[in-house]
Amino acid sequence: MKCRGRGLFLVFLLVLFFNSGLSAETGEFEVDQFISPDVCGDCHTDIYSQWENSMHNLSHRDPVYEAVSAFLLKGLSDKDEIAEAESCVKCHTPVGFVTGNPKKRSDDLNKVPDIAKQGIQCDYCHSAVSVEKMYNNGLQLSPGHGEDDPGIKRGPFDDSESDFHDSEFSELHTKADICGTCHDVKHVVFKTDLETTYQEWKKGPYNSRNPKKRITCQGCHMYQRPGVPATGSTERPANPGYASDDGPERDHIFTHYFVGGNGFIPGNFKDKEKTIMAEQRLKNAASISIDSKKIRKGKLKIKVTNSGAGHYLPTGLTDFRQMWLEVTVKDGKGKELYASGKLDKNGYVPEDAVIYNTIFGDGKGNPVVNISKAREVIKDKRIKPLKTVKETFKLPKGLKGDLIVKVRLLYRSAPQKLLDMVLGKGTISFPVITMTEAETKI
Template sequence: MKIGSGGQVASNPYSASSPFAPSEANSSQRIVFHAGAYPSAGTCGRCHVAIHDNWQSSLHRLSASDAWYLKTKDLLAFEEGAPAVRLCAGCHAPVSLMTGEVGLYSSEAASIREGITCSFCHTLSAVNGGNAKYVSNPGGIRPYPQGDYLAESGIQPAAHLVMLDPAQHRADMLKPFYRTSQFCQSCHELTLNNVKLQSTFSEWAASSYAQKGVTCQGCHFTPGAGPTTEVGRLVEHYPDTRSGILRHSLGGGSVTIGTRDNRSELKDALKLSARVERGRLLVTVRNVLAGHSVPTGVSDLRELWVEVTGQDVNGRKVFHSGHLDAAEGIQPGSTVFHMVLGDESGRPLVRHDIWRARSVLSDTRIPADGQRVVTYPLPTTVRHLHVRLLWRDAPSEFQAIVVQGATRPAAVLTLADWQHESP
C-alpha cells in the first residue's frame, strides 16, 4: 500500500522514521507526546459550555468510537497488520495517534477515544496537504484552574493561568489559519495507491464557493445549509453570553449517527425536478448549496439515488427503477450518484477496504454548482409517476459483511419527491 498527500505518492511508508507512519501526521517535536498533553473536551467545556454541548452531537465527536469506523479499522489491522491503523487514526483518532495509544493494537484506549477534540484542532500549527499531513503542537496549552491538566505531561507550564490572561489564551487557541479551508484539508483529502479516494477540499477549491471566498467554515460552522455572511452569530440552540460563537456540530455527513441538522441540510443542498416529454421521464438533480460534490468524503459508501415508480390507470406497477431488493440492495441498473472503487483486478470494493483500491471505476456524484440529468423511457401504459430522491449512509453489502449487526441498518431518507398524473 502506498500513501500520498495531495496526489504525491510516498514510497515505503512502513519503513518511515516517523512514529506515526503510515499516517503523514507529525508532532512539533517529531515524537509521541504524553497522554496529558491534550486535555479532554470536558476540561474545555467547563468554560465553553455552549461549544462543548454543540460538539457533543457532532460527527467529529464520534469519529473514533463509531462502530462502522471500528469495524473497518479492525479489518485493516487484520489484513495489513496493526501498525497500519495509524493511517486511519491520523484523522479519526488524532489524540490517540499523537500519544502512541494506537498502532500496537487495533484499538486505542477508551479514555482518550474522544475523536476529533478541542485540544487537537486548536493546537495544530500547520497543515501541509491531505492524508493527515498536519503538525500537532499542544505546547501552547496552558494550565487550567481546577482542571485535569497534569504538569507531568512534559509541557512546561506557563507563568500565568488562562483566567488571568484570556487574551493570551485566545491567541494560543485561535490562530488565523483556523478560519481557512486549508485547515480542513488534511483530513478531508485522501490519496492511496495513487488513487484519489476523498477529495472534498479539491472539490471546494474548484468551485465557485472558493472563488467567492466562502470557506468550509462559512457553511459548516454556521446554522443552516449553505454559506452565510453572519459567520460570527451565536449557536442557534445553545445561546451564550458572548458573541462570535460558531456552531461546532458542523452538519452534513451521516444521517444515521448524526444530528437532525444533517438531515435538513442535506435536503436543502439538493433540488429535484422532473418532466415528461415524448414518452420519456427526465429527472434533474441539482447541487444548489453544497460547496463540494454530493456525496463527498466516504463517497464509496454514501448512496444518493433516484427511485421511480410508474403505475397504470388501475394502479398496477408497470415501471420501476431504484427500488430495494430482498437483501436491501438497490435494484441493478438504477441511477446512483456515488463513487465506485476497484481493486487490482477491477472488481468493485464493497467493504470500504480502501487500502485495496487501485482505480475509480465510476464517479457519478453531483459536483458543486452542478447537476445530473437522467432519462427514463416509459411504457405507454404509465399514468401516474412518483419520483423520489433517496439517501443512505452505506450499502447493504457493507452493513452485512463489515458491520454485521453492530448497529441498526442505515436508514433510507427521502430528500425530495415529485409526482405526475397523465391524462
C-alpha cells in the same frame, strides 16, 4: 551470521523509513500536554454541548468505523495494503496518534488514554498552527503543557482574552485548509484518491475570489444550528452571542455541531438534535425536475441539481455513501407500470439503479470493497456544486391513459449489504432519507 543480522536490521530501518508516511508524527507529544474537552467545556458551555456527540467527538468510538476498520485488516498480506488498513487512527484518533497510543489501527483501541477516545477535539484543533500537506491529516500542532500551563489557544479573534489560556488570532482557523487536510484522504502507498471533499470545494464555485460568493467549509458547516440548515441554497445568517460564559458579545459565533449527512451515529448516542440537523442539511442540498414530454415514447428525463452542497454530491466516503434515484410510474388506478431504484427485500439498492457514488478497483479494472486494495478509481459518478446532471429512464413504450410519475432522490449513509457483511445481517440499518421529490400527472 553477524552480517545477516545487520542486513536484517537495515531492512527493518528501510521498512520504518518507507512506512514513515504513516508514523512520522506518532509519539511526537506527551499525552498530558493535551487538555480534556471537559475542561474547555467548563467555560465554553455552548460550544462544548454542540460538539458533544458530533461525528468529530465520536470519530474514535463510532461503531461503524470500528467495525469497518477491523474488517479491512482481515486477511491482508500485502504490506502496502496493510499500511493503509493501519493508517485510520491518524484521523479518527488524532490525539492518541500524536501521543503514540494508538500508533496503528491494530493496537487495542480500548486501551488508548481516555482523552484520545474523545476523537477530534477542542485542544487538537485549537493547537493547530499550520498544515504540512493538504491530505491525510497534515496538521502541525503546538499544544501547551496540560492544565497548569495550557499554552496558546488559536482561533478567529484578535482581541480575545482568557484568564486560563493565552489566545491568538490564527488565519488557518478561518480557512478551509484546517478542514481540508483531513477531508482529503489518499491511499498511503498507492496515492489513490479515497476522499476528495477539499479538492472538490477548491475547484468549485464556492472557492470564489468574490467575497459575496465565497463560502468556506466553516461558512456552511459552522453556521448550521437547529432550524438553520445553512447550505448553499438556504440563508446562512450570523449567530451572534458569546464564545465563552464570560467574554464580550460577538457578531458571530461559529457553531460546532459538525453535521453532514450522518444523523444516525449521533442519534445512536442519544443526540436526536443532530439526527434532525443532518436531515435538514440533506433536504436542502439538491433539487430535481421531471421532463415527461416523451413518456409515451418510452423515455423519461430527470434533472438533478446540486443546489446546496459546497462539494460534490455526495462527498466524503462515496464508495460507502449511497445517493440514488427512485422512479415509479403508475396508472390512474395506482397500479405500478414501471419502477427503478426501489429497495429489494433485503433492503439493498438494486444493481441497475441510477446511483451517484465511487467504485475503486484493484488496478486491473475489478471492483474492490476493501479500500486498502484501492489501486484505481473505476467509477466516479457524482454531481459537482451548482451543476445539473440529466438522467434518461427507458420505460415500456406505448403507455396509455393517466400516468403518475414520482421521483425521489434518496440518501443513505451506508449500504445495507456492506453493513450485513461487516456487522452481521440486520445488526444495523441506516435510515433512508428523502432528500427531495417530484411528482407529475400526465
